[in-house]
């Protein structure tokens with residue numbers, strides 16, 4: 001019987017803390033569509049200040065934050081956005097920019113570190129002389145940190161150079177900043193400096209910051225005014241949203257400082273997993289809270305490994321038949337991380353047939369020692 005759960009599926013799985021629940025219960029609220037919810041206004045003011053932008057807008061999800069941002073920048077029919085072929089916007093958002101927004105995606109290969117080569121970005125920009133046949137490039141999107149590239153961080157120098165390229169061609173720059181605070185902490189660069197070159201950023205409150213719901217878009221006042229209207233069009237205008245924003249304000253106060261610990265836990269776990277025969281982790285490349293574990297042992301698949309781990313309370317997501325993903329967050333302790341590593345070690349040192357009884361033995365000893 002599992003008495004301990006170590007949930008490493010994602011940093012989206014965190015549960016609101018007692019402080020967040022208390023703040024939600026006592027939140028001052030009003031109608032946010034009418035722009036009267038005081039707690040939403042407080043969060044938006046706070047986030048605009050932190051991110052160094054003129055204004056901010058609370059939205060229900062990161063997907064909607066990216067969708068609204070792209071659609072505002074590309075509001076003219078026939079627009080095209082340049083984005084990474086391994087980016088969240090391109091892969092995990094149901095193609096919303098095209099299916100809902102009519103914006104044409106033009107992908108550029110993501111390098112392993114989450115960047116796109118500047119010369120390839122520039123080559124992807126449509127030549128205005130071909131406007132009779134070409135879509136019109138209006139936007140470049142970056143993702144920082146980059147989820148599918150293992151949480152790698154885009155440097156401020158690289159971001160500034162993409163910003164300069166965008167300006168040179170009269171384009172806008174949007175950053176999918178679902179984990180921008182992870183990048184800021186890992187790089188040691190203040191978050192407002194890291195996104196200085198961007199015209200808009202979508203910041204997830206519900207990832208490493210640990211809020212139960214929501215994201216915030218930041219940008220110019222004119223941009224946010226358009227974003228607010230589009231949010232309503234998409235059904236994202238909510239009424240007493242201060243209940244959610246109150247939790248987000250607690251998350252900002254309490255959890256940014258914990259991100260470094262998440263990264264340390266990720267590094268510890270990655271180093272340990274990489275020492276296990278049959279597993280391969282590029283532990284030297286771990287910068288934030290995401291770990292991809294490649295399985296080199298053909299006797300076990302990603303699905304099988306995640307199933308065995310799940311039977312003992314460790315939740316991970318299989319990425320493919322030979323890869324699993326592990327994501328650290330503030331509700332995973334160093335002890336949880338050590339326990340997780342031990343379980344992997346037990347699985348990999350024994351054949352699968354007798355691992356279950358070993359696990360039970362190990363599990364009860366672990367509980368005894370740690371109770």
Ligand SMILES: Cc1ncc(COP(=O)(O)O)c(C=O)c1O
Pocket residue numbers: 012060061062063064066088089143146147176178179204206207214215
């Ligand atoms: C990099 C990135 N961008 C955007 C999103 C979308 O956020 P949400 O799940 O809140 O729609 C995610 C998902 O968690 C993400 O990992």
Ligand SMILES: C[C@@H](O)[C@H](N)C(=O)O
Pocket residue numbers: 009010011012092147
């Ligand atoms: C799966 C993906 O959409 C989500 N953003 C995550 O990282 O868990």
